[in-house]
Amino acid sequence: MTTWVGRRFEVEVGRVAHGGHCVARHEGRVVFVRHALPGERVVVSVTEDRGGSFCRGDAVAVLSASPDRVAPSCPVAVPGGCGGCDWQHATWDAQRALKASVVSEQLSRLAGVEMPVEVEELPGGPLRWRTRVRMTVDDAGRPGFLAHRSHRVIPVDDCPISAYGTVDEVVTRTWPPGSALTVSVDSAGETHVGEEEVAVERAVRREWRVSGFWQAHPDAADVYGEVVGEWAGLSAGESAWDLYAGVGLFAAVLAEQVGPAGSVMAVESHRAAAVEAAGNLADLPQVRVFAGRVEAVLRAGEGPDPSVVVLDPPRKGAGRAVVDAIADRGASRVVYVACDPAALARDVATFAGHGFHMTRLRAFDAFPMTHHVECVALLER
Structure with missing residues (x-):
């Protein structure tokens, strides 16, 4: 079968699926479409095709928009951009409704x-909530995030979902190319770079010393x-x-x-x-x-x-x-x-x-x- 990667075509977008995309169909195949919303008509550009019954793509043009569509808060939350955010193009109410549909469908089906x-x-709202961030440094020493299902680094100047004291603390510096950065801001407002640093958190009326996993929100x-x-x-x-x-x-x-x-x-x-x-x-x-x-x-x-x-x-x-x-x-x-x-x-x-x-x-x-x-x-x- 000839790969569809790079092909563009119009589709009617169907239901939301687990993983941050919606389901469409074209010429008998399922297309998992990012940057789309249920009910929209969009132009899809195929980004991944390993053969079989499905492929993956991005909505690169919106011909008929959902009433839940909004402009993304971040300039790199777009097709070909950062892979960290899936629903910046939807209202916050719509995002929660989409997630509820996914949870309901998984419980019913499985x-x-x-x-x-x-x-x-x-x-706190949908922005500036992420207190713990993992970033990757590109070949020029600039920290950023990976593109969706890719090792390609998207350098950033800011990240609107990340709390102050995280991304803003590292993007003004040059780092060793290819390195990974773990950045967090703790309950005391202290910034930590690296997993070996001990953060101090407060929850359930206690103080916690943490050098590894802690909830990001x-x-x-x-x-x-x-x-x-x-x-x-x-x-x-x-x-x-x-x-x-x-x-x-x-x-x-x-x-x-x-x-x-x-x-x-x-x-x-x-x-x-x-x-x-x-x-x-x-x-x-x-x-x-x-x-x-x-x-x-x-x-x-x-x-x-x-x-x-x-x-x-x-x-x-x-x-x-x-x-x-x-x-x-x-x-x-x-x-x-x-x-x-x-x-x-x-x-x-x-x-x-x-x-x-x-x-x-x-x-x-x-x-x-x-x-x-x-x-x-x-x-x-």
């Missing part, structure tokens, strides 16, 4: 769950902690697990509920984060922190059987081995924090095989202008 979904705002950790605490609903003396615990955020929430007579097992595979969790939670003797793969720690039978399990897995989800181990240890409730709705849906389906059903769901627009959405689900046996 888990057989039919549930209304509303994606909630976090405070400044309000996310507090909001998720509040939901996890409400849905965990533990009593004094009970036991709980915090899996993929990071630096211990949810373990602290659970420890407050179970008190000194209870127990919390926190498991984190990244050793540096586990060490920081142990330090952050040193005043809570009811918490034991394990450094190791979640599957291995559970397979070893560590910790008492829990009443509640909180898990916040990476983008790929927890997977069958972890879900099976949780089910085998008698938990009655699981609070699942998910950064990918497809992975959440797959794990919900696996939990259903053990008699767990999703009874509550909240979704948050913790990453405005991008296709990412955070979900918190309650599963009960």
Whole structure:
């Protein structure tokens, strides 16, 4: 088959799909179109074609615009530009509606769950929220972001979704060509460049020392902690697990509920984060922190059987081995924090095989202008 890369043609844009694009069809093939909105008629330029039933492209001209279309806030959030933002061409209300459709579709298709979904705002609006940024330096020493599905660096002078104290702190300097920059601004307003620097964050009424992962939105950790605490609903003396615990955020929430007579097992595979969790939670003797793969720690039978399990897995989800181990240890409730709705849906389906059903769901627009959405689900046996 001759590649379609470089071809241009008109299409009617259909539904939104997971990943920051919409679905169109042309000559019997599916075309995943970025920079478009459902209901529009656009000219697509094909950017990727590996054969088979689909290809990828950008909307390079809009012939009939959606009423939800707006001008992007950033000059490089355009076809051929930065790949970081997916929905700058849509109103914020429309962005959340698109994300709600994606979450609903993934749960229905992959888990057989039919549930209304509303994606909630976090405070602060859709700009200047990102407190942690990863950048790549081009051959001329200029920091920027990668183009969509590419290693090509798009140099930038600013980034309107990034908080002050991040991108603006590094773009005025020249950096070693080809290097990667991790830039963050912490709760104290201090800028950190590099993953080895220790940031100080505040959330769930505690102070946290963090050198690795932390939520990018400044309000996310507090909001998720509040939901996890409400849905965990533990009593004094009970036991709980915090899996993929990071630096211990949810373990602290659970420890407050179970008190000194209870127990919390926190498991984190990244050793540096586990060490920081142990330090952050040193005043809570009811918490034991394990450094190791979640599957291995559970397979070893560590910790008492829990009443509640909180898990916040990476983008790929927890997977069958972890879900099976949780089910085998008698938990009655699981609070699942998910950064990918497809992975959440797959794990919900696996939990259903053990008699767990999703009874509550909240979704948050913790990453405005991008296709990412955070979900918190309650599963009960």
